[in-house]
Structure formats: structure tokens, C-alpha cells
Amino acid sequence: MQTIEGFDYVALAFDDEGTLQSTAALEEMKQHVDSVSATDAVLIAHGFRNSEGEATTLYTNFLNTFRANCARPEFKTSLPRRRLVVAGVFWPSKAFREASDRDEGGVQGLGGEAAERERIRQQLEELRDRDARGNERPKIERAIALLPSLENSRNAQDEFVELVLSLLDGAKLDADEGIQQIRAQSGSELLDKLQTPIILPTARDDDDGGVAAVAGVGAAGAGGVQSVGGFFSSVAGRVGQFLNLTTWYLMKERAGTVGAAGVAKAVRDIKASRPGLRMHLVGHSLGGRLMAACTKSLCAAPKLQPDSLTLLEAAFSHYGFSANNGRGTAGFFRDVVAQKIVRGPLISTYSFEDTVVGRAYAISSRLASDNVKAIGDAGDPFGGIGRNGTQKTAEAVNDILHGPGAPYNFKADVVNNLDGSGGLIKNHSDVTNSAVTYAFASAVART
Numbered sequence: 001m002q003t004i005e006g007f008d009y010v011a012l013a014f015d016d017e018g019t020l021q022s023t024a025a026l027e028e029m030k031q032h033v034d035s036v037s038a039t040d041a042v043l044i045a046h047g048f049r050n051s052e053g054e055a056t057t058l059y060t061n062f063l064n065t066f067r068a069n070c071a072r073p074e075f076k077t078s079l080p081r082r083r084l085v086v087a088g089v090f091w092p093s094k095a096f097r098e099a100s101d102r103d104e105g106g107v108q109g110l111g112g113e114a115a116e117r118e119r120i121r122q123q124l125e126e127l128r129d130r131d132a133r134g135n136e137r138p139k140i141e142r143a144i145a146l147l148p149s150l151e152n153s154r155n156a157q158d159e160f161v162e163l164v165l166s167l168l169d170g171a172k173l174d175a176d177e178g179i180q181q182i183r184a185q186s187g188s189e190l191l192d193k194l195q196t197p198i199i200l201p202t203a204r205d206d207d208d209g210g211v212a213a214v215a216g217v218g219a220a221g222a223g224g225v226q227s228v229g230g231f232f233s234s235v236a237g238r239v240g241q242f243l244n245l246t247t248w249y250l251m252k253e254r255a256g257t258v259g260a261a262g263v264a265k266a267v268r269d270i271k272a273s274r275p276g277l278r279m280h281l282v283g284h285s286l287g288g289r290l291m292a293a294c295t296k297s298l299c300a301a302p303k304l305q306p307d308s309l310t311l312l313e314a315a316f317s318h319y320g321f322s323a324n325n326g327r328g329t330a331g332f333f334r335d336v337v338a339q340k341i342v343r344g345p346l347i348s349t350y351s352f353e354d355t356v357v358g359r360a361y362a363i364s365s366r367l368a369s370d371n372v373k374a375i376g377d378a379g380d381p382f383g384g385i386g387r388n389g390t391q392k393t394a395e396a397v398n399d400i401l402h403g404p405g406a407p408y409n410f411k412a413d414v415v416n417n418l419d420g421s422g423g424l425i426k427n428h429s430d431v432t433n434s435a436v437t438y439a440f441a442s443a444v445a446r447t
Contacts, residue, residue: 001032004086005063008032011056012043013090016254018262026266029087030273039082040278040307040444041270043263045089047285047315048251052090058284059088061432069404069434069441078445087266091258093251093286116236121147123243124164131250132167139163151235154188160239161187164246171253174332176317176325178368178382179249190367194238198362200355200376245363252316255286259293267294268304278307278447282440284431285356288314288348288386292333295342299335306341307447310440311348312431313386315357318378320385321415322392337395337415345410345443349401349436350389352377352421356428357386386428389417401425404438410446 001008010029013021020026033041044062046055063086070079121144128140143163149156165183173179182190267279283291288311298304319325320333336342352358361384362376369381378388390396397411401420410416424435 001028004060005067007042007063007067008036008038008085009059009063010085010087011090012087012263012266014092014258014262016092016257018258018260018265020262020266026269029085030270033085033270033274033277036083036085038085038274038277040084040280040447042084042086042280042282042444043089043267043291044086044282045091045259045263045284045287045290046093047283047287048093048248048255050093055090056088058429058432059086062282062437065432065434066437066441069438072404072438072441074405074407075441075445079441082444084444087270089258089263089287089290091255091262091287091290093254113234113236116234116240117147120236120239120243123240123247127164127167127243127247127250136167136169139166150239157188157191157235158186161190161242164243167246168249168253171249172256173249173252174317174320175329176319176331176382177249177252178364181368182364185367191235191238191242193366194241194363198359198366200359200362241363245360245367248360251286252289255290256293259290260297263290263294264297267298267306271304278444279304280308280310280440280444280447281306282310282312283314284312285386285428286315288312289316292316292320292336295336296333299339299341303339303341305343308344308443309336309342309346310443311346311385312436313349313351313354313357313425313428315360315384315386318383318385318388318391319393321390321395323394325381325392331393337393337413340413342413344412344447345416346414347410347416347418347439347443348385348389349418349420349425349431349439350386351419351425351427351430352387353426354384354387354428357384360384361387389419390415401435401439404434408439408442410443 001010003009010025012025015021044059046058124140124144128137132140143160146156146160150160168179271277271279281291281294291309295306295309317331320331321337322331323334324330358376361382365376365380365382376383376387378391389398393415395413396415396417398417401418401424402408418439
């Protein structure tokens with residue numbers, strides 16, 4: 001078994017339906033936790049657009065600062081005595097970069113309309129070849145054939161959007177993700193809504209509790225808009241945004257499937273191999289949705305309680321744990337808190353500087369509702385937990401993310417929201433710093 005930052009480590013890879021790709025890897029972990037008398041197992045999942053190499057870097061950096069925190073004096077009676085084994089979860093989340101200066105759900109890039117049209121064609125071909133199933137492939141072929149007609153035909157736009165959204169038929173997504181409202185509109189209407197750039201605030205106005213608008217035009221990672229007027233007025237630019245949002249929804253569905261069908265089974269198998277083993281689940285971005293889906297699946301009989309759940313800038317609805325989103329609907333992951341399935345701390349980081357989660361949900365809101373601003377903040381009906389923390393959730397407490405050495409008093413049977421705004425979490429990918437892993441170390445130490 002290999003080691004990363006001194007931790008015994010194994011890679012567990014799953015396909016898009018949650019099937020484990022190497023049973024030998026799982027068997028190796030099961031045998032190892034027993035042979036070394038492991039006390040804890042950590043399963044950590046990456047987010048959207050991470051390649052295997054990028055995910056491994058994420059895990060290495062996370063374990064590096066976590067290792068340093070384990071040696072802190074406040075943990076001397078707990079963590080140094082533990083023997084932890086780590087499993088890195090890999091799932092097919094698209095081989096695109098997920099970095100702080102790119103926008104999940106935004107535009108792919110610039111370079112003129114001709115370049116954008118070529119990117120659109122390539123993206124559709126990838127959707128056809130890698131994501132479409134059976135009878136969906138001819139629909140994407142037809143969508144490709146419609147590309148030359150989109151600029152001047154609203155009927156072609158309507159058909160194109162309907163064909164592409166057919167990839168989401170049967171998707172099991174939270175009602176608060178906005179897909180039902182999006183699909184109820186015509187394609188041309190949806191594309192019209194993308195003509196206006198989205199201005200995303202990145203700082204709160206502390207005087208009145210509101211938000212500060214971003215002045216001018218900036219890069220996505222700076223919280224500004226992706227480009228200037230001509231790009232958004234072109235159909236090609238708007239179709240590019242629409243295709244990225246469709247991919248975003250596809251990956252949400254996939255993350256949920258992998259978590260519920262694949263990772264949950266692995267958790268049960270590992271736990272069965274050593275019943276006294278503490279289980280800790282960690283997920284970043286859509287990996288947070290994956291681990292929330294895994295935890296929800298563990299509510300089913302025979303119930304299995306993970307010892308901690310850590311969501312790092314998670315990409316699902318901020319109503320995900322709510323009993324009532326204000327419209328009479330419970331969140332998709334309500335069972336996790338209602339059934340008190342997490343034995344120890346459930347922590348969830350969020351940051352107003354997370355423009356990736358913020359922008360993706362702002363675009364969803366723009367298309368799904370009449371929200372003109374569509375800024376993806378806590379008052380948005382389609383906001384994300386990684387930007388705003390949990391909303392309309394009675395079983396939640398709010399705290400700031402602490403620096404190393406400042407103790408936590410995590411509450412049981414609630415979501416412990418940790419606000420990293422103001423520099424502790426500078427962007428969506430800033431989840432391996434010492435403050436974040438100190439929170440995780442504190443959660444592990446409490447179990």
C-alpha cells in the first residue's frame with residue numbers, strides 16, 4: 001500500500017454508474033485496516049473537472065496540512081494515538097480544469113465567435129461520445145446539425161435546447177436545483193435570458209448586511225463577468241454558457257449516483273471488515289454532493305453511521321438539508337439531519353468568495369426564475385451551500401472558520417456551518433489550507 005504524507009493510502013475509482021473499477025483496491029484496504037489495527041478510515045472525494053492528477057494533488061495538499069495539524073498540542077491526547085488509513089475517491093467528473101479562475105457553469109473561454117462555435121461543436125461531440133446513452137446519441141447528432149441555424153432561427157434554438165436537455169431525462173436532482181423550471185421554458189427564451197452578463201459580488205457590505213456590487217468587468221475568479229457585451233449578445237456565446245450549465249447538471253447527477261450506489265457500498269464493506277473502525281467522509285465541490293448522497297444512502301437499513309462528514313465548498317442547494325424550503329418541499333439530503341445519521345460532527349465550509357458555486361447557481365437562478373439580479377446569495381431560491389451555508393435549516397449553527405489553535409465547540413446532530421469569507425477561503429479551490437484541515441482535525445478528534 002502506498003503512503004501520502006505519512007498516511008496509508010489507496011485509490012478507489014468508480015465509473016459513472018458507481019461501479020468500483022478495481023475490487024482488488026478495496027480488498028487491499030479492507031485487509032490493511034485489519035492488519036494494522038487501524039482506528040479511522042478517511043474517504044475523500046474531488047469535485048467537477050478534476051483529472052486524476054489534479055485530484056491526487058488535492059488529496060496530497062489536504063493531507064499535508066492535516067498531518068501538521070494532527071501534531072498540534074491540543075490534539076496530543078487524541079490524534080497521535082490514531083492509525084488512519086485514507087482512500088482517495090476518483091469518479092469521472094470530466095477532464096477539465098477546476099481552478100479558482102475558471103467557472104463551473106460559466107463560459108468556456110473567449111477568442112471570437114468562430115472559436116466559440118468550434119468549442120460548442122467539440123463539446124457536443126464529447127457529450128455524444130462520453131455521456132449520451134443509447135437513444136440519446138441521435139438527439140445530440142441532431143443538435144450538432146442544428147448549429148448553423150441557431151443564429152437566425154428561434155425554432156432551431158427551441159429544438160436544440162430541448163435535444164440537449166434530453167440528456168437529463170430521469171435525473172434525480174433536488175427540486176431546488178432549478179432544472180424543472182428550466183425545462184418548462186422554450187429554448188429560445190432560455191438563451192434570451194443569457195444575454196445580460198451576471199455581476200457576482202465577492203464581498204459583503206458589513207454596514208447593512210447586504211452585498212457589495214462588483215464594479216466593471218473582471219475575470220471569473222475575481223468575481224466579475226466573463227466578457228463584454230458582444231460575446232453575450234451572440235447566440236454562440238449564450239449557447240456556450242447553456243452547454244456548460246447542462247454539463248454541470250449532468251455532473252451533479254453523476255456525483256449523486258457514484259455516492260449513493262458506489263461509495264456507500266464501499267463504506268459498508270470497509271466498516272464490515274473492522275466494525276470498530278471510525279469512518280470519516282470528506283467531499284469538495286461536487287464531491288461534497290457525492291458524499292452527501294453517500295451519507296443519505298447510509299440511512300437505509302441496515303443503517304450505518306459515519307463518524308464525521310466534512311463538506312468543503314459543496315456544490316448543492318443551500319436548502320439541501322432543509323425540512324421546508326419555504327415552498328413546502330424538503331431538501332434532497334434532508335434525511336441526513338432528520339435521521340441524525342452522522343454520529344459525530346457534520347461540518348460544512350462556505351465562503352462569499354466562492355465565485356464558482358456562486359456563479360453556477362446564479363446562472364441556474366437566471367434561467368429558472370424571474371430573479372433579475374441572480375447573484376446566487378443567501379436570498380436566492382437557487383443558491384449553493386458552498387457560497388451561503390445552509391439556509392432554512394433549523395438543525396444548523398453558524399460559526400466562522402477558525403485558524404489553527406482556536407478551539408471549536410461542534411454541536412451534535414446539526415450542520416456546523418463554517419464561514420471562511422474574508423480571506424480564510426479565498427476561492428472555490430482553497431480547501432487544503434491549514435484553517436480548513438484544522439476544522440477537519442477538530443472533527444476527527446471529537447469522535
